[in-house]
Amino acid sequence: MTDATSYAAAASARLDRLWQRGRDFLGTRTAVMGGAMSWVSERHLVSAISNAGGFGVLACGSMAPDQLAVEIAGTRALTDKPFGVNVINMHPALDQLIDVCREQGVGHVVVAGGLPTGATLRRIKDGGARAMAFAPTLGAGRRLVKQGADALVIEGTEAGGHIGPVSTTVLAQEILPDLREVPVFVAGGIGRGEAILSYLELGAAGVQVGTRFVCATECVAHPNFKQAFIRASARDAQPSVQIDPRFPVIPVRALANEASKRFMEFQRDIIARVDSGVMSRDEGMLEIEHFWAGALRRAVIEGDVENGSLMAGQSVGLVTREQPVADILAELIAQAESALARRASDEASLGEVAGVMAEPPVGAL
Numbered sequence: 001m002t003d004a005t006s007y008a009a010a011a012s013a014r015l016d017r018l019w020q021r022g023r024d025f026l027g028t029r030t031a032v033m034g035g036a037m038s039w040v041s042e043r044h045l046v047s048a049i050s051n052a053g054g055f056g057v058l059a060c061g062s063m064a065p066d067q068l069a070v071e072i073a074g075t076r077a078l079t080d081k082p083f084g085v086n087v088i089n090m091h092p093a094l095d096q097l098i099d100v101c102r103e104q105g106v107g108h109v110v111v112a113g114g115l116p117t118g119a120t121l122r123r124i125k126d127g128g129a130r131a132m133a134f135a136p137t138l139g140a141g142r143r144l145v146k147q148g149a150d151a152l153v154i155e156g157t158e159a160g161g162h163i164g165p166v167s168t169t170v171l172a173q174e175i176l177p178d179l180r181e182v183p184v185f186v187a188g189g190i191g192r193g194e195a196i197l198s199y200l201e202l203g204a205a206g207v208q209v210g211t212r213f214v215c216a217t218e219c220v221a222h223p224n225f226k227q228a229f230i231r232a233s234a235r236d237a238q239p240s241v242q243i244d245p246r247f248p249v250i251p252v253r254a255l256a257n258e259a260s261k262r263f264m265e266f267q268r269d270i271i272a273r274v275d276s277g278v279m280s281r282d283e284g285m286l287e288i289e290h291f292w293a294g295a296l297r298r299a300v301i302e303g304d305v306e307n308g309s310l311m312a313g314q315s316v317g318l319v320t321r322e323q324p325v326a327d328i329l330a331e332l333i334a335q336a337e338s339a340l341a342r343r344a345s346d347e348a349s350l351g352e353v354a355g356v357m358a359e360p361p362v363g364a365l
């Protein structure tokens with residue numbers, strides 16, 4: 001065996017060990033979760049991620065329970081590998097969606113869109129599934145573990161979609177070293193394998209990747225949506241802006257387009273109407289909340305990239321072409337492994353230099 005092949009084999013074994021906890025928890029070959037993306041993460045992308053050795057997660061967004069049942073069955077027809085379901089905490093039929101997961105034997109349910117109650121986590125676990133939730137802070141993470149969460153996701157502000165205020169790197173440093181009771185998966189801004197490696201070395205059990213999978217060949221997103229991702233750079237993925245604290249706007253990271261420009265004018269117009277007494281504050285708030293209704297579907301499914309919402313993370317700058325899921329995963333793994341192999345080879349050469357230096361100079365004895 002050459003040095004290079006032995007370093008590569010050692011790197012692969014080391015990576016397996018680093019994300020062993022995540023792989024065991026998910027039941028997969030790699031501890032890469034495909035972040036659920038509404039309209040994007042349906043049966044085709046989810047099964048492709050699971051078939052390639054990752055962990056696909058169905059986004060049920062605003063689906064009704066019977067639609068979710070159909071989508072789970074459809075996914076199961078395309079893969080015999082494990083996959084999960086992402087449910088939104090404030091969905092009016094949350095309990096029924098969880099019941100559908102139980103009836104369909106889903107192994108992992110991820111609750112997004114706010115902190116789940118202990119009752120929600122229990123309902124998931126009573127149905128035999130593992131319950132996962134998003135932890136925005138260390139304190140919240142600890143509470144979720146006490147309430148029964150089996151694993152956590154921490155997601156930084158670089159991510160696509162709804163975001164919190166803190167970067168992935170800071171959240172990871174704040175939470176990973178101190179929260180060891182359950183596996184923690186890191187999300188937000190991950191576009192290369194070296195980044196995955198760094199979070200694993202900080203204590204993550206695995207990662208969750210969204211943006212990088214949008215341009216997968218298997219993803220049903222409209223070609224216009226994918227082209228917008230391929231053309232965009234990191235700085236195009238911007239958070240939505242709230243212009244008046246009386247009218248809160250949930251921050252969402254998306255590619256800037258006509259709709260995001262219009263959203264600013266729209267807010268200004270509504271606020272002026274409220275201030276002049278033409279509209280009540282509640283009516284104004286509702287109008288602002290409704291601005292984006294249906295907008296993600298418009299962009300993802302209909303391909304209207306100017307009037308729809310182009311939710312995307314900053315890692316969109318690392319999306320350069322359409323590729324099969326298996327190639328995306330293989331690329332991420334190869335990057336992590338070659339970083340490990342490079343390090344082993346550098347350490348070996350340093351060892352040789354140190355060995356030479358430790359030898360007594362000729363004639364010294």
Ligand SMILES: Cc1cc2nc3c(=O)[nH]c(=O)nc-3n(C[C@H](O)[C@H](O)[C@H](O)COP(=O)(O)O)c2cc1C
Pocket residue numbers: 034035036037038040059061086112113155158159160161162187188189190208209210211212310311312313314315
């Ligand atoms: C288009 C899009 C839609 C998303 N929809 C959801 C969703 O419905 N539920 C959810 O929990 N997260 C959603 N997310 C977040 C992803 O699941 C994932 O956590 C995030 O994309 C990870 O960060 P990254 O985009 O930097 O990889 C969405 C992200 C994108 C880009």
